Amino acid sequence: MDRQEVEMSLPGTFYDMSAHEHGSRDIPMSTAVLFVTTDAGVVPPGLAKVARVTDSIEDALRLCASASFGAVFCDAASLANGGSGFRLGRQMRRNGISTPLFLMTNSILSSMEEVAAASGANGFISRTAAAILDALKSVALGVSAAEPVARIDQPLPEIDVVIERARVVLKKYAGPVASMMIDDVLDELYSQYPGGVPVDVFAHAAAAHVNDGQARADFLRELLV
Numbered sequence: 001m002d003r004q005e006v007e008m009s010l011p012g013t014f015y016d017m018s019a020h021e022h023g024s025r026d027i028p029m030s031t032a033v034l035f036v037t038t039d040a041g042v043v044p045p046g047l048a049k050v051a052r053v054t055d056s057i058e059d060a061l062r063l064c065a066s067a068s069f070g071a072v073f074c075d076a077a078s079l080a081n082g083g084s085g086f087r088l089g090r091q092m093r094r095n096g097i098s099t100p101l102f103l104m105t106n107s108i109l110s111s112m113e114e115v116a117a118a119s120g121a122n123g124f125i126s127r128t129a130a131a132i133l134d135a136l137k138s139v140a141l142g143v144s145a146a147e148p149v150a151r152i153d154q155p156l157p158e159i160d161v162v163i164e165r166a167r168v169v170l171k172k173y174a175g176p177v178a179s180m181m182i183d184d185v186l187d188e189l190y191s192q193y194p195g196g197v198p199v200d201v202f203a204h205a206a207a208a209h210v211n212d213g214q215a216r217a218d219f220l221r222e223l224l225v
Contacts, residue, residue: 031050031068031069031070032050032051032052032067032068032069032070033047033050033051033052033069033070033071033072033073033136034051034052034053034054034060034063034064034069034071034072034073034099035051035052035053035054035072035073035074036053036054036055036056036057036060036072036073036074036075036079036085036088037053037055037073037074037075037079037104038055038075038079038080039075040053042073042104042127042132044129044132044133045129046133047132052067052069055079055080056079056080056081056083057079057080057081057083057087057088057091060072060074060088061088061091061092061095061097064092064097064099065095065097068099069099070099070100070136070139070140071099071100071101071102071135071136071139072088072092072099072100072101072102073101073102073104073125073132073135074088074089074101074102074103074104074121075103075104075105075127076103076104076105076124076187077105077187081180083183084183084186084187085101085103085104085119085121086103086119086121086183086186086187086190087183087186088101089101089103089116089119089120089121090119090120090160092120093120094120094160100122100135100139101120101121101122102121102122102123102124102125102132102135103116103119103121103123103124103125104124104125104126104127104131104132105124105125105126105127106126106127119190123135158199159196159197159198159199159202162199162202162203162223162224163182163186163202165223166178166182166202166203166206166223167179167182169219169222169223170182170206170209170210170219172219173209173210173215173219174209174210178209181206181209182206185202185205185206185209186202188205189201189202189205199224203220203223203224204220206219206223207219207220207223
């Protein structure tokens with residue numbers, strides 16, 4: 001697909017990859033693969049006919065709930081409307097969606113596998129065709145088993161409750177960019193606390209986005225009720 005055509009598409013638009021006829025026929029894929037990315041060019045040519053692409057977390061969740069995918073590949077950060085792969089992973093697992101999820105990034109750090117697991121993803125991979133195809137092979141061979149999936153009718157862990165409340169409360173102080181700020185906070189904290197972010201650490205990190213001292217205290221009081 002022409003890169004310019006991708007960049008001009010509106011957020012949430014699905015790009016029809018089936019027009020590519022030059023893909024390799026050596027890839028035995030019979031089920032659809034979902035790519036959540038702002039760059040549809042990341043899709044390997046051999047997967048063109050089975051790929052669905054969106055840059056929106058909301059669309060990705062809707063698609064996963066209504067269709068069956070062999071795997072989901074998502075940019076770790078910089079999705080439409082301030083979304084991130086970390087947020088998609090948490091929401092997929094919270095909603096009981098067990099589809100294998102791989103977060104894509106330009107550079108891999110040693111601690112990223114633990115961060116991926118903490119976000120509900122099966123792993124971190126580089127944004128290359130080779131890495132994507134290797135991940136699909138691991139799924140086909142049963143190597144990449146899905147993490148335990150939380151049912152939507154079960155109580156959420158305390159940290160998840162506080163995270164969702166923070167998205168709402170912070171809007172009063174930071175406006176519509178509040179959710180993006182919370183994602184930035186989580187992206188940073190997951191690298192520091194791969195085993196799980198403590199509630200008080202998250203709360204004070206989120207509060208740092210409230211400039212006024214009294215307003216910051218009010219934010220924390222409302223957040224931690």
